[in-house]
Amino acid sequence: MNALLKSATIVDSKSDFHNENVDILIENGTITKISKRISNPDNYPEIKLENLHVSRGWFDSSVSLGEPGFEERETISNGLKVAAQSGFSAVAMNANTNPVLDSNADIAFALAKANGSACQLKPIGALTKNSESVDLAELFDMKNAGAVAFYDYQTPIKNPNLLKIALQYASNFDGLVLSFPQESQISGKGVMNENVNSTTLGLKGNPALAEELQIARDLFLLEYTGGKLHIPTISTAKSVELISNAKAKKLDVTCSVAIHNLLFTDDKLLDFDTNYKVLPPLRTQNDVDAIIEGLKDGTIDMVTTDHNPIDVEHKNVEFDHAKYGTIGLESAFGALQTLFSTKKTIGLLTKGKARFGVEESSISVGARADISLFNPEGKITFTKEHIKSTSKNSAFLGTELKGKVYGVIANNKIEISE
Known part of the structure; x- marks a missing residue:
């Protein structure tokens, strides 16, 4: 070329x-x-x-592409084309497919599908078999096949001993373990942030406590086991504080925040728009302010679109029954620029490569x-004219x-x- x-x-x-x-x-x-x-x-x-x-190529640490199994939402080929046209030269693909990416053959399949794309695919293997949080998946084999990390996408690891073993085992080959920050017994059937708005709307709440308890547990486990832990998509002020304290202890922990959790609060749900039904849920302005400050002082290591295409049949339903998720690749740069300078925006979009084993190259x-x-x-x-993804479920529609x-x-x- x-x-x-x-x-x-x-x-x-x-x-x-x-x-x-x-x-x-x-x-x-x-x-x-x-x-x-x-x-x-x-x-x-x-x-x-x-x-x-021009800048160094951007990287996104959390992208869902559907294939295999959910091609009606998105395919690997079109998803990578969208990512490239949105400025991303590499993306980490989540394992939330059907079947789940939990073996070396699955990783090889994803990489083969991505061959020839301008945007490089970095597959994330499931941490547990079928992402059921029961038995560890073939972590070492997937690492050898090209997996850059291990994560049961948006699925909490209920058994703390399982995470303990995962951290210990993965440390033998410098593997990166991800743990979704939600205590499922506390979150229950909550579909939005537990707050005055959830009461007003009559929707079940998912409290900030659910996220913070899980993070506290996981950080205790990391301190005990050692290893490398990444906590994806934090959303509360207390979460920032917990991770800051862990970093002060020199624990090998990083975290990310989804861009939509930087721009929007749970006030967006007053019209029951399911495009704003995301996980973790949109929180309060106090949480947003703390997260932005965490990005500025380096406590939060990277941003992600947490791009999650959902077909209209699973979004255009009652709020309680709609699936979680928003797409975000096409809007990422423009959204960040409304909050930060161009220099800071580019810095956020290029961070995270080393953590996920993506080669860095300066101009x-x-x-x-x-x-x-x-x-x-x-x-x-x-x-919608700006959306090139197969699914159109964007929380940024109508946003400047x-x-x-x-x-x-x-x-x-x-x-x-x-």
């Missing part, structure tokens, strides 16, 4: 050309020249885009091209976003949205 990017502003603190407007020559998937002006004697395809900015001569392309300026109101994503040059491919 050869290309010449014209007049691109580099946003990459690790590059010698940070904040400079330059031309970038890419030959056979490698950056061969960066200069103020580069001629094009070989007549390579030229990429000229309005107010073009430098001799480096492989792993580049996200975007325009940080301009505002749009996000509508800032900036525009063009796509990626990565994995020796060019993927730019029309």
Whole structure:
């Protein structure tokens, strides 16, 4: 793959050309020249885009793609195309498929389906067989097949001894264990945050306590066992405090937050819109403020779209019966830009790679091209016309976003949205 990017502003603190407007020559998937002006004697395809900015490729640590088993929601091929056109050069795919990705053959299948995509697939294997939280899955075999972590997506590990054994076992091969932060006996049948709004709406509540108890338990187990733990999609102020204290003890723990939990509160549910039915649920403004502060001070390590396509038959129903989840790839950059500077937004979108074993590459001569392309300026109101995912269940519909994503040059491919 050869290309010449014209007049691109580099946003990459690790590059010698940070904040400079330059031309970038890419030959056979490698950056061969960066200069103020580069001629094009070989007549390579030229990429000229309005107010073009480029950064290291973005990474998302939690994406659901449906296939195998739920292709009506999304396929691996189209999901990766959407991710690439949304600026992501790598995504970690959850195991919530049918069958669940819990063996080396399942991991190999997912990787084969992703072959040839500009966005690299990093599969997450199930932590337990069929994600039933009873017996550990084939962790070591899946690691050898290409799994970057182990997680029963949005399924709490009820048995603390199971998590203890998982942490101990995975530490033998530097495996990363994920544990969903919800104590299921406390959360019960709650479908939204337990608060005045849940009482007003007559919906069963899922209290912040359910998340915080599980996190406290898991951190105690981590302190006892050692190993590597990642806590996905935290949502409460107390959760931030618990993880901050654990990091002060030098425990090997990281965490993420879903972007929709940064922008929205449970006030969004007053109209019973099932696009806002997510897990963990939307919380209070106090929680949102604490999470944003946790991102700023580094307590929270990364953001994720927690992209979860759900078909209309499972969303366009009564709130109690609707499935949890929102898509978020297409809106991620624009949503973050409404909260943070472009520099901070890019920093958040490029963090997490090392934790999930994704190769990092700066925008430098001799480096492989792993580049996200975007325009940080301009505002749009996000509508269904902006959605390229198979499923349209977005919590961001009607939300004003800032900036525009063009796509990626990565994995020796060019993927730019029309």
